[in-house]
Amino acid sequence: MVKLVLLHKADSIYEDEPDVVYDFPRSYLKAVEAAVGDWIVYYEPVKAGPRGYFAVAKIDRVIPKPGVEGRFLAMIAPGSFLPFDREVPRLMQGRPMEAALTEPDGSPKKGGAVQLAVRRLPEADFARIVNRGLPQELEQIEATRYDPQPAELAEGTQTFERPVLERLTRRPYRDVAFRRKVREAYGHRCAMSGLMLRNGGGRPEVQAAHIRPVESQGSDSVRNGLALSGTLHWMFDRGLVSVADDCETILVSHNKVPGDVVGRLLAPDGKLVLPEDPRNAPNPENLRWHRENVFGRGMPDGPTPWGGAG
Structure with a gap:
């Protein structure tokens, strides 16, 4: 299994519903099939809008798209889709969030992998993007949003560190x-x-x-x-x-x-x-x-x- 970035554009010819299904052409079939059972990150390209990386989900299975030759559907595992609390930009301090899109000097690559609608995502990149989009301390952020010291959080309480995947399923x-x-x-x-x-x-x-x-x-x-x-x-x-x-x-x-x-x-x-x-x-x-x-x-x-x- 591998993790992926899936490009999504709301006005695309591909009929995506990010929490249900991802529509894609045959050229990406092998890559998407390799990700069945694993997590993906959705990405909105710059020309389509400002969101950048905006959600995670898990691929359950891949099927041919009924009635459309050369198209396939990645079915999203029920209960896995989760939008980011804060959308993650493609660049942080001028450096891409994905290693595959980064030149040796840290600058963004142009063309090539940047144009792919389906990209492999190393574990470290996945964790870095998810940690920015869905912060470890989100529950504490919400609990203290209107009450700096709610009763349920004792003074000096530290957020319990949970692995990314445990957090996504909790x-x-x-x-x-x-x-x-x-x-x-x-x-x-x-x-x-x-x-x-x-x-x-x-x-x-x-x-x-x-x-x-x-x-x-x-x-x-x-x-x-x-x-x-x-x-x-x-x-x-x-x-x-x-x-x-x-x-x-x-x-x-x-x-x-x-x-x-x-x-x-x-x-x-x-x-x-x-x-x-x-x-x-x-x-x-x-x-x-x-x-x-x-x-x-x-x-x-x-x-x-x-x-x-x-």
């Missing part, structure tokens, strides 16, 4: 990374109410909801997330609200949710507040999955956030 770390990216994408505003609420310390009250849960093979992509208030997150997970196939109209299970509750909780126009960057908009397939598998499935037992039993 659920608490992934939850923090997902929450930060989703809330940032929506400007810390609830996608269904349109409200941006903060507590007395400035901490945003909005939560990050998975549209398709991780346990149902949902990913940690921002496109599988919605920023929601605590009550709407509860309602969304229990199928009381969803989003229509136009990807913006909020659906409500009216026989289970009182009308006055709808009026208090949802934006007046009944539309989803979408991220400013369209690349972060909810994936229509994830929304379809929620409508078909969660929405309207039944009222949960017990008390509801608006009072009374379900």
Whole structure:
């Protein structure tokens, strides 16, 4: 197995969905097949946008692309995709992050490997890029973001050093990374109410909801997330609200949710507040999955956030 850099351009002729599938031509087949079961780093080239290295994922298998001669699909292992907390530029202090793109004097190479859409990535380069994009101390950064000394972090506590791959598969770390990216994408505003609420310390009250849960093979992509208030997150997970196939109209299970509750909780126009960057908009397939598998499935037992039993 080998690690790779995979070039991704949103407006390309190749139909990539980075957390699901990578579309590529036959010329890269041998290289991608060698990476099955290992990790890759996604890279956006300079001419396509400013992101640079922006996510990691693991390749599960490679299959021919149905109906397209000479094209193949690298299927991404469910639950492996994770966007970087901070995107990593191709150059740091004028020196490329990849050794293969570096001249002996440290300057960037031109042409050749630089033009490849699929590049081998040595372990050291992989670790260096991931450590910049997903810092070791991310959980501590988040815990102290609005409270310099939260109760759960005793004075003098040091971040436990975890290997890169352990970090990438550790659920608490992934939850923090997902929450930060989703809330940032929506400007810390609830996608269904349109409200941006903060507590007395400035901490945003909005939560990050998975549209398709991780346990149902949902990913940690921002496109599988919605920023929601605590009550709407509860309602969304229990199928009381969803989003229509136009990807913006909020659906409500009216026989289970009182009308006055709808009026208090949802934006007046009944539309989803979408991220400013369209690349972060909810994936229509994830929304379809929620409508078909969660929405309207039944009222949960017990008390509801608006009072009374379900």
